[in-house]
Amino acid sequence: MSDAHTGRTTPGHTDGATPAPHAGPAEHAGHGFETVAIHAGNTPDPTTGAVVPPIYQVSTYKQDGVGGLRGGYEYSRSGNPTRAAVEENLAALEGGRRALAFASGLAAEDCLLRTLLSPGDHVVIPNDAYGGTFRLFAKVVSRWGVAWSVADTGDPAAVRAAITPHTKAVWVETPSNPLLGISDIAALAGVAHAAGVKLVVDNTFASPYLQQPLALGADVVVHSTTKYMGGHSDVVGGALVVVDDAFGDELAFHQNAMGAVAGPFDSWLVLRGTKTLGVRMDRHSENATRIAEMLSSHPRVTEVLYPGLPDHPGHEIAAKQMKAFGGMVSFRVDGGEQAAVEVCDRARIFTLGESLGGVESLIEHPGRMTHASAAGSALEVPGDLVRLSVGIESADDLIADVKQALG
Structure with missing residues (x-):
C-alpha cells in the first residue's frame, strides 16, 4: 500500500515514521515457547551489557540533521525502544509478523475497529464477551454507522448465517468471558475467509502459551496485556498481533495517528511478565x-x-x-x-x-x-x-x- 494512500511517512520524515520491530519471529524459529518468552525482544543493552532492556523514559530523540533519525526514532508516540522490545516479544509468542502495544486492551480494540471499519460495515460479535468489548460496539462503534449482530460463536453454522454482504469481521473470544464458552478457531477461520472477512480472536483468557489463534487461521489476535501477559496486577495494556505485513502497517499508522500507545514503563512491565508466562x-x-x-x-x-x-x-x-x-x-x-x-x-x-x-x-x-x-x-x-x-x-x-x- 502506497504512502500516499495510507498517509504514512517514509523513514527520515517526521510525524508518523513508526519503526518496525528490530527482530522478527523467524529469529526464534525452532526454540521452545519458554525460551522465546525470555529472549525475544530482550537483547542485552549494547551500552552497558545489562541483560534486561532499559526503560527508555523519553519523549523525543536527537536527530543528526533535519530528518536524520538514529535507529528510526523521533518521538515516543510514533516509536519507543522499550515498546519495540515488547512488541517483538508479543509477535514472537503469538507467531505473528507484527505486534502493536497499546495503553489498554480497549485501546487496542478501538484501533483495530477504526482501521477495519467504515460507516455501513457490519461485525459479527459473540453472544458471550467481555462487557467492555460489548460497550465499545453498542455505545461507541454503532455511533459511527457500523452495525453489529450477535451469534453463538461456538456454532460455526450460526456465525455463517450471521454474516452479511457488509460484514468485515467475525469477533471471537475463546475461552469466552465470563461463561467460558469455546469456539473452534480453525472452523471459524474457514467460515470467515470463505466470506472474505477477517477473523479476530481475543486470546486474553488463554494467552499464547495455551493457544495460538494465528496458527489456526485467525487474522488478528487481541490481548489485554493487563491480564496474564503482565501477570502481576501492576500494569494496564493491550496488544494486537497480525500475520499480514500490509495490515500491520495500516494498524501502525492508526496507532500513531490516534495515540493510545503503551508507555515505556508499562511496556517494560509486560516484557517482564511474559518471561514467566x-x-x-x-x-x-x-x-x-x-x-x-x-x-x-x-x-x-x-x-x-x-x-x-x-x-x-x-x-x-x-x-x-x-x-x-x-x-x-x-x-x-x-x-x-x-x-x-x-x-x-x-x-x-x-x-x-x-x-x-x-x-x-x-x-x-x-x-x-x-x-x-x-x-x-x-x-x-x-x-x-x-x-x-x-x-x-x-x-x-x-x-x-x-x-x-x-x-
Missing part, C-alpha cells in the same frame, strides 16, 4: 482444574463452567486447540443473585475485585461488576454467576477458601 499458566491451570473438580460435587453449586471438565460442551475442541484449560472458572450458585453476591463477600484469600490473570486469586460477580454494561442485552450474564480468576497460591488454601465462601 509459561510457568505461571501451568500453575493457574492446575489450580483451576482442582477447584473446578471440587465445585462440580458441591451441593450449593448448580453449574460449573470450565472447559477442562469432560462434561463441558466445548471440552473436545478446547483439548484440540489448547495446551491446557486456563485459570478462569465460573460457577452458578443455588439461591440466585443474592447468594452469589454473598459468596463473593465471604471470600478471604480470593480478593473481591475486577480484572483477572494476576498471580493472586480474584473473585467477582460479573452481572454487577465487569459485565454490568451488558445488562438487558443479548449478552446479559446470569445473576447467580460467580467468576474466579484462580491464582498461583497453594491449591489447598484456595479450595478451602471457596468452600467456606459457599457456606
Whole structure:
C-alpha cells in the first residue's frame, strides 16, 4: 500500500515514521515457547551489557540533521525502544509478523475497529464477551454507522448465517468471558475467509502459551496485556498481533495517528511478565482444574463452567486447540443473585475485585461488576454467576477458601 494512500511517512520524515520491530519471529524459529518468552525482544543493552532492556523514559530523540533519525526514532508516540522490545516479544509468542502495544486492551480494540471499519460495515460479535468489548460496539462503534449482530460463536453454522454482504469481521473470544464458552478457531477461520472477512480472536483468557489463534487461521489476535501477559496486577495494556505485513502497517499508522500507545514503563512491565508466562499458566491451570473438580460435587453449586471438565460442551475442541484449560472458572450458585453476591463477600484469600490473570486469586460477580454494561442485552450474564480468576497460591488454601465462601 502506497504512502500516499495510507498517509504514512517514509523513514527520515517526521510525524508518523513508526519503526518496525528490530527482530522478527523467524529469529526464534525452532526454540521452545519458554525460551522465546525470555529472549525475544530482550537483547542485552549494547551500552552497558545489562541483560534486561532499559526503560527508555523519553519523549523525543536527537536527530543528526533535519530528518536524520538514529535507529528510526523521533518521538515516543510514533516509536519507543522499550515498546519495540515488547512488541517483538508479543509477535514472537503469538507467531505473528507484527505486534502493536497499546495503553489498554480497549485501546487496542478501538484501533483495530477504526482501521477495519467504515460507516455501513457490519461485525459479527459473540453472544458471550467481555462487557467492555460489548460497550465499545453498542455505545461507541454503532455511533459511527457500523452495525453489529450477535451469534453463538461456538456454532460455526450460526456465525455463517450471521454474516452479511457488509460484514468485515467475525469477533471471537475463546475461552469466552465470563461463561467460558469455546469456539473452534480453525472452523471459524474457514467460515470467515470463505466470506472474505477477517477473523479476530481475543486470546486474553488463554494467552499464547495455551493457544495460538494465528496458527489456526485467525487474522488478528487481541490481548489485554493487563491480564496474564503482565501477570502481576501492576500494569494496564493491550496488544494486537497480525500475520499480514500490509495490515500491520495500516494498524501502525492508526496507532500513531490516534495515540493510545503503551508507555515505556508499562511496556517494560509486560516484557517482564511474559518471561514467566509459561510457568505461571501451568500453575493457574492446575489450580483451576482442582477447584473446578471440587465445585462440580458441591451441593450449593448448580453449574460449573470450565472447559477442562469432560462434561463441558466445548471440552473436545478446547483439548484440540489448547495446551491446557486456563485459570478462569465460573460457577452458578443455588439461591440466585443474592447468594452469589454473598459468596463473593465471604471470600478471604480470593480478593473481591475486577480484572483477572494476576498471580493472586480474584473473585467477582460479573452481572454487577465487569459485565454490568451488558445488562438487558443479548449478552446479559446470569445473576447467580460467580467468576474466579484462580491464582498461583497453594491449591489447598484456595479450595478451602471457596468452600467456606459457599457456606
